[in-house]
Amino acid sequence: MSLPSSEVFRSAALTRQLAGEIRQVVTRPWNIMEICGGQTHAILQYGLDQLLPAEITLIHGPGCPVCVTALESIENALQIAGQPEVIFTSFGDMLRVPGARANLFSARAEGADVRVVYSPLDAVKLARETPHKQVVFFAIGFETTVPSIAASILHAERNKISNFSILPANVLVPPAMHAILKSPDNRVNAFLAAGHVCAVMGYWEYEPIAAQYRTPIVVTGFEPVDLLRGILMSVRQLESGRSEVENAYERAVTREGNPDAQAMITQVFEPVDRQWRGIGLISLSGLGLRPRFKSFDALERFALAHQAVSESPLCIAGQVLRGNATPHDCPAFGRECTPASPLGAPMVSSEGACAAYYRYQRVKT
Amino acid sequence: MTETNYPNLQGPVCPLPLQPGGQIVIGHGSGGGMTRDLIVNVFQKYLGNAVLNSGNDSALLNGELVAPPGYQLVVSTDAHVVFPLFFPGGDIGRLSVCGTVNDVAMLGAQPKYLTASFILEEGFSIDELEKVLASMRDACAEAGVQIIAADTKVTEKGKADKLFITTTGIGWAPVGRRITGDQAQPGDAVLISGALGNHGIAVLQARGNLGFQSDVQSDTAPLNHLTQGLCAAFPDVHVMRDPTRGGLATTLVEIAQQSSVTIQLDEPEIPIDASVRAACDLLGLDTLYLANEGKVIVILPEEHAEDALSFLRAQKYGEKARRIGRVIARSSGQLLLGTALSTTRVLDMLAGEMLPRIC
Structure with missing residues (x-):
């Protein structure tokens, strides 16, 4: 009898077997960073860290899209959302992220029209249904959310929906990996690359990173069996002195990724310098709209006051x-x-x- | 095609009140004739009974309507503001009866009466109101309760969202019966009457913005017959509570804190329908925090757990009952989850609104 795939990749027997293999292979301490916040969530949800030998330390990476969205972007979002003609739309997670003084939930409580959407295309639909309003979508996230945002821009252009715009805040994974590996206090020995990002982008762009910094990178999924396989493959590379890009998420990821999605991203966006909250400016680590699509940029459409912002001094x-x-x-x-x-x-x-x-x-x- | 002749309304005309069509207008809340017509022709048509129809300012309960000697009164009140009003497996009418009936039933009481207040938004369809009232009538009949007092107000358009219903439940329980959240004891077993999360997913689905279809139905149901039977058969039930908003995890954290105990759940034993699990996986929601409207958590001494489980499984709404955990120690109040991988994690209350993850 075959199990549904979600059951296979959550199988307790397979997970225990992989944890046993990791214990057999490991001889020295290693720090492995999972890039993606979804992986951090799954590791703690299933308690996978409890199954690993003491030699393995998992370091949680910067791959939580709402976490790294710059304070300045959130302040811009609050200013835009506060304008009476605006319906401000966002993925739900972003609503509770604190700005300097407020968040989008509190803006909503004060009368701003802030709505959760599941897809930027829903925001375009909303724009078409409410032509007298300006509908703004908060474009956050990694390469995973970008194709649907690019599609929404193209859709709005094609259908001449001029009351739709985005607040661009998307970020890219490879520049962040460079920044981490270049840092003098870097402790990362190997990376679990984010499987969903690689489903879009492939993993060819990680090959120069693995070679340049002699750091193994294993493309990894999100279920317990996926994660332990990624860790096992990383440890095998580390123990044998290899530093390659390997794929432990074959059912979703190819080396080339999704060429249609990549083409759409390149058509609409270009790399720009971007601030990462808690990390700082990383050059060419974000995506901005190309000149042809500047009319969909909310930063151009709304006159925003510049405000100095600072983080809570307690927060690390x-x-x-x-x-x-x-x-x-x-x-x-x-x-x-x-x-x-x-x-x-x-x-x-x-x-x-x-x-x-x-x-x-x-x-x- | 013939043109209808409309009267010429230019210039002075007789201020004859507009005859309301199929929707609620401000006049329905005036307290005058239109209000009376709405009550008699719409509300009493579905919810009428001798006490409600008496037309007095309050309901007079005497004779056999009063709690018999040896019983104490149990009262609960609940406001219902669900969006949308109609969802697969239920609607605001069924919800407003079951929610309050269940709250009374959770103390081991037999709910007997409800009061209901309706806040209607100007423009709300009377057809839809009748559907809601028919659904309340059916739920009352199933639960065996009567609505003995009711009130209607109308707000201007935009000042409410179609229909809000607040119900108050009155019931009675034997004097001395103490089934409350502070009674969980180390050594107790934790049971659940059925699969979790269906209501939460059904309502999200009905909002129509998930981008996929599922066949998940809300579990909205009156549980009082099931809980009454259980309490009669197992007098030492310690806690019963319905895991509504905040779901199983939030409700059990509340109980753990009220009782100052640690509760450990066994994740593989928690019943979740495959369609609910699939929807949660897609949306990044945690089934343990999804709302339920027809489930009860039962905590009772371990030695009665198997018999109680058999009893629940023989009842309507209890067919999929499972034993999902136990109370393991005295503490400051903590909920643990043992996973299928034999790891353990802490479960906390839901903080704020439940938000889908991004990727």
Whole structure:
């Protein structure tokens, strides 16, 4: 009898077998960073860290899209959402991320029209249905969300929907990996690359990174069996001194990725410098609209006041996002900072390391 | 094609009140003739009974309507503001009866009466109102309760969302019966009457913006017959509670804190329908935090767990009952989840609104 695939990849027997293999292979301490917040969430949800030998330390990477969205972008979002003619749309996770003083939920409570959408195409549909309103979509996320955002821009252009625009805040994974590996206090020995990003982009662009920094990179999925396979393949490379790009997520990822999606991204967007919350400016790490599509850029459409913004002095989110601290190292963790009243973005999204720790490891068991 | 002749309304005309068509207008809340017509022709048509129809300012309960000697009164109130009003497996009418009936039933009481107040938005369709009332009538009949007092108000368009219903439930329980959230004891077993998360997914689905179809139906149901039978057969039930908003996890954290105990759940035993699990996987939602409107958590001494489980499985709405965990220790109040991988994690209350993950 064959099991549905989700059951195979959550199989307790397979997971235990892989954990056993990791224990047999490992001889020395290794730090492995999972890039993606979805992976952090799954690791803590299933307690996979409890199955690993003491030699393996998992470092939680910067791959939580709401966590790394710059404070300045959130302030811009709040300003735009506050304008009376605007319907501001966003993925749900973004609504609770604190800006300097407020978040989008509190803006909504004060009368702003802020709505959760599941897809940017829903925002375009809303724009068509409400021609007297300006519909703005908060374009956040990694390469996973970009194709649908590019599609929404092309759709709006084709159908002459001029009351739709986006607030561009998308970011790219490879420049962040460069930034982490170049950092003098880098502790990462190997990466689990984010499987869904690679489903879109392929993994050819990681090959120069693995070679340049002599760091193994294993494309990894999100179920327990996927994650332990990714870790096992990383450890095998580390123990044998290899530094290659390997694919542990064959059912979703090819080396080339999805060429149609990539073409759509390139058609609409171009790389720009971008601020990462808690990390700082990373050159060419974001996506901005190409000149032909500038009319869909909310930053051009709305006159925004520039405001100086600063983070809570208690919050160590930057160190957590760089993998140099765990949430337990933060004095505010679980005290001043909780999912109900987060000081920093990683406490907001379930993909954020602090929220995942709060949810699954607040009391160490 | 013939043209209808409309009267010329230019210039002074007799201010004859407009005859309301199929929708609620402000006049329905005036307290005057239109209100009376709405009550008699619409509300009483579905919910009428001798007490409600008496037309007095309050209901007079005497004789056999009063709790018998040896019983104490149990009262609960609940406001219902669900969007949309109609969803697969239920609607605001069924919900407003079952929600309150269940809250009374969770203390081991037999619900007897409801009161209901209706806030109607100007422009709301009377057809839809009748559907909601028919659904309330059916749910009341199933639960064996009567609506003995009711009120209607109308707001201007835009000041409410079609229809809000607040119901208050009155019932009675034997004096001395103490089934409350602070009674869980180390050694107790934790049972659930059926699969979790169906209501939450059904309502999300009905909002029509998920981008996929599923056949998930809300579980909205009156549980009072099931809980009454259980309490009669197992007098030492310690806790019963319905895991509504916030879901199983939030409700069990509340109980753990009220009782100062640690509860450990066994994840593989928690019943979740495949379609609900698939929807949650797609949306990045956690089934343990999804709302239910027809499930009860039962906590009782371990030695009665198997018999209670057999009892529940023989009842309507209890067919898929499972034993899902146990109370393991005294503590400051904690909920643990043992996963299928034999790892353990802490479950917390839902913080704020449940938001789908991004990727």
